[in-house]
Amino acid sequence: MTASGVLDIGMFYWLLAAFLAYAGWRNLRDRRWAHAAFWCVIALLFASGDHVLAARNAGDPLPAQLAGLGVVALAVLSLRMHRAHVDEAPASERAAAAQRLGHRLLGPALLIPLVTLVVVLLGPKLSIAARPLLGDGSPTLIGLAIASVVAAVAALLVARMPASTAPAEGRRLLDTMGWAALLPMVLATLGGVFAASGVGDAVASLVSAVIPVDNRFACVVAYGLGMAMFTVIMGNAFAAFPVLTAGIGLPLLIHRHGADPAALGALGMVTGYCGTLLTPMAANFNLVPAALLELDDPNAVIRIQVPTALTLLAVNLGLMACLVFR
Incomplete structure (x- = not known):
């Protein structure tokens, strides 16, 4: 906890590191060596983030280099991770619980956006004992972290389960997803790397050569379709956003129009x-x-989503053309 606020994002990184370490320990007990090492390395990276940043600011590159070796180790370990059955409650017990709880199961999930919104809107205005409630870090990210903890507690209360159920089931879901759980974070980092390496400037030059940049609707279409296409290529909108915003959104739509x-x-x-x-x-x-x-078809989920995706894309382009200009 820092002196700048009662809650800061570092506290939740430590909490996440503890959960990942727990997942590693459980896999170690089950002799799933690659899984155990994978989650323990990530736990160490989350727990040491402040130290790595402080060392870099002080001119010491060694911690950052060690963190880089940790990332390389994750890539190697992911090749050894294979899906395997993780024990869970019997199907009959889960069906009975679902029947008993009904729509109350949706309550904890709905708390996540609700609590996040409340924290973002009210958090920066609140203080405790003359200290601001929110410390270092994005209010949205801190709000999401708080909301996740609140939702987990609410889920335990609704289901009337012991506290140990939350980390145990979280670990089971984490192991079921495997290395794919890291994709959003990794791809978002990749987007930042692309933007820093000048890909945005290259996109801006290419777009300027093929569309009438004085036509704001053409710029909107280029930005919207570019976001969708880069997301298809890179797998995540967080990766596409810095590249397309630096290349089209900022110079053409914000500054020019x-x-x-x-x-x-x-x-x-x-x-x-x-x-x-x-x-x-x-x-x-x-x-x-x-x-x-x-499912027999690994792409079955994508096939079902195609009409929704194309419809939403057309609607979003229309909303963007109508709402983003002052």
């Missing part, structure tokens, strides 16, 4: 998610569910 940055960013991300529905690169969204449901 005066688009509202907040509205453009929100609608741009939602447009990118249309691409998520269409790509096997988004393995944790599209391939893992097919595997969990034991």
Whole structure:
């Protein structure tokens, strides 16, 4: 906990590191060596993030280099990770619990967006003992972390399960997903690398050569379709967003045509998610569910989502053209 606020994102990184270490320990007990090492390495990376950043700012590159070796180790270990059955409650017991709880099961899930919104809107205005409630870190990210903890507690209360159920079931789901659980974070980092390496500038030059940049609707279409297409290629809208926003959104739509940055960013991300529905690169969204449901066609989820994705893409382009300009 830092002196700047009662809650900061570092606290939740430590909590996440503890959960990942627990997952590693459980796999170690089950002699699933690759899984155990994989989750323990990630736990160490999350727990040491502040130290690595402080060392880098102080001019010491060694911790960052060790973190890089940890990332390489994750790539090697992922090749050894294979899906295997993780014990869970019998099907009859789960069916009986679902029948008993009914729609109350939706309550904890709905708490996540609700609590996140409340924290984002009210958190920066609140203080405790003359200290701001929110410390270092994005209010949205801190709100999401708080909401996740609140939802987990609410789920335990609704289901009347012991506290140990939350980490145990979380570990089971984590092992079921395997390395694919890291894809959103990894691809978002990749998007940042692409933007820093000048891919956005290359996209801007290419787009400027093929579309009339003075036509704001043409720029909207290029930005929206580009978000969807880059998401299909990279597997996640978080990876596409920095590249397309640096290449089209910022220079053409915001600076040239005066688009509202907040509205453009929100609608741009939602447009990118249309691409998520269409790509096997988004393995944790599209391939893992097919595997969990034991579907014969690994792309069955994508096939069902195609009409929804294309319809939403057209709607989002229309909303963007109408709402983002002041």
